[in-house]
Amino acid sequence: MSKLDFSKLKINTVTKLFILMLLYEGPKHGYEIIKTLSEILPFKVNPEQVYPFLHKLYKQGLTRVVKVLERDKKVYELTSEGREAVEMLLERFSNLIEIAIAPKVNVCAGCGVKIIGDGYVEVIDGKELHFCCKHCAEHYKEMKFKIRKTQKSV
Ligand SMILES: [Zn+2]
Incomplete structure (x- = not known):
């Protein structure tokens, strides 16, 4: 297991968590992610919240570019390391949820x-x-x- 430092990724917003979820679903480009996020989240999603994070994931080797579409649209896909990271994150979140709803x-x-x-x-x-x-x-x-x-x- 790779020693992934979550603090470096700063998964401190719902937007970032959803970006990872969407990438876990399958390869997507930035604009596609923004469009989907705008549909599922109850607030407006700015490109500034998405592109820098996508770039960060790429730089950390959690995603790779599988295709470059017209107008330099990069299609990102999670690497196996990235998938592992998302799974770890999900596990962590489900633990937190379990604790939160555990009856007295x-x-x-x-x-x-x-x-x-x-x-x-x-x-x-x-x-x-x-x-x-x-x-x-x-x-x-x-x-x-x-x-x-x-x-x-x-
Ligand atoms: Zn008793």
């Missing part, structure tokens, strides 16, 4: 099992406790009560 996980105060979300909540001795089920809560209170009883009798 609690642990049952009774049995220690993991609960997705709040589970069964009961306030015991002024403390909000999460349980996987009502029975665990009952059991927990029972145990606590027993311990108190024995402590009192001592």
Whole structure:
């Protein structure tokens, strides 16, 4: 695996991410990319946001020019290194998305099992406790009560 430095590429805008996605789809020239981006993004895409980035990708060996059309329109294609980079980037983004949407996980105060979300909540001795089920809560209170009883009798 090549040591690709993402910080050098500065994938800090949606536009750049989409440029990479479009190139991942197949070879395209700059104007084609701008046109497609304007259709799918909710804001205006300037050529200044696209051409310098395309040039950067080319300079870093992530793309190659497969064809030069009329009026010097260069058709870029991702190199195998470029495809790998995009795949890495996608993986990274999907991890971030997973983290962002991961539901809150609690642990049952009774049995220690993991609960997705709040589970069964009961306030015991002024403390909000999460349980996987009502029975665990009952059991927990029972145990606590027993311990108190024995402590009192001592
Ligand atoms: Zn439980």
